[in-house]
Amino acid sequence: MSPASPRSLFLFAFLACVAIMGGALYLEHVLGQQPCPLCIIQRVCVIVFGFVCLLAAVHAPGRGGQRGYAGLAGLSALIGAGTAGRQVWLQNIPADELPACLPSFDYMLEALPFQEIFRLVLQGSADCAEVNWTLLGMSIPEWSLLAFAGMLLFAGYQLLRRA
Numbered sequence: 001m002s003p004a005s006p007r008s009l010f011l012f013a014f015l016a017c018v019a020i021m022g023g024a025l026y027l028e029h030v031l032g033q034q035p036c037p038l039c040i041i042q043r044v045c046v047i048v049f050g051f052v053c054l055l056a057a058v059h060a061p062g063r064g065g066q067r068g069y070a071g072l073a074g075l076s077a078l079i080g081a082g083t084a085g086r087q088v089w090l091q092n093i094p095a096d097e098l099p100a101c102l103p104s105f106d107y108m109l110e111a112l113p114f115q116e117i118f119r120l121v122l123q124g125s126a127d128c129a130e131v132n133w134t135l136l137g138m139s140i141p142e143w144s145l146l147a148f149a150g151m152l153l154f155a156g157y158q159l160l161r162r163a
Contacts, residue, residue, distance in 0.1 A: 006056070006060075006061075006066045006158060006161065007056070007057050007060045008057075009154070009157075009158065010053045010054075010056040010057040010069065010158070011053070011054075011057035013049070013050070013053040013073070013151070013154055014050050014051075014053040014054040014057060016050075016150075017046050017047070017049055017050025017053065018050065020046050020147055021043065021046055021047065021050070024039075024043055024046075027140065033132055033140070036087075037108075037120075037121040038083050038084075038086060038087045038090075038121065038141075039087070039140070039141075039144075041079075041080070041083045041121065042080050042083050042084055042087075042141075042144050042148075045076045045077065045079050045080030045083070045148070046080060046147070048076040049073050049076040049077055049080070049151055052069055052072045052073040052076065053069070053073055055069065056069035056070075056073075066158060066161070067158075067159055069158070070155045070156075070158035070159040071155070071159060073151065073154075073155045073158075074151075074152060074155030074156065074159065076151075077148050077151035077152045077154075077155055078148075078152065080144070080148045080151070081145060081148035081149065081151075081152060084141050084142075084144040084145035084148055085145055087141035087144075088139070088141045088142055088145055091139060091141065108120065108121075
């Protein structure tokens with residue numbers, strides 16, 4: 001049995017990202033779970049990962065291109081895992097040690113310079129530490145971290161895979 005082609009694996013990874021984003025939009029628009037700034041960054045990372053995988057599936061590159069796409073996808077997954085890990089950490093520290101709540105993301109975009117927005121978002125806030133929904137005992141950021149770990153494994157496999 002021959003292994004799956006890189007093109008079909010990239011397509012599968014893209015479809016997995018579509019499913020993840022579908023779940024995120026369901027949680028937001030049907031269940032009313034509003035995303036915090038760290039959640040928004042994680043969503044952007046999933047979208048970038050999926051877009052890179054879609055490009056790789058459509059392009060069907062050679063070995064060098066496959067590694068390039070896998071590297072870009074892995075970078076996106078690494079950033080997403082970092083933000084998800086930060087959010088899981090925020091959820092597990094005592095409430096009195098949490099930073100104050102942030103203004104809305106729209107307000108920050110209008111009123112603050114990009115560097116300050118970036119710093120505040122990565123710092124996190126009490127909003128990011130709330131656990132309003134769980135599945136099988138895991139919060140949304142924990143599921144997100146698990147998904148990013150899978151994305152990193154996928155990107156590593158594609159990066160190290162022999163032709």
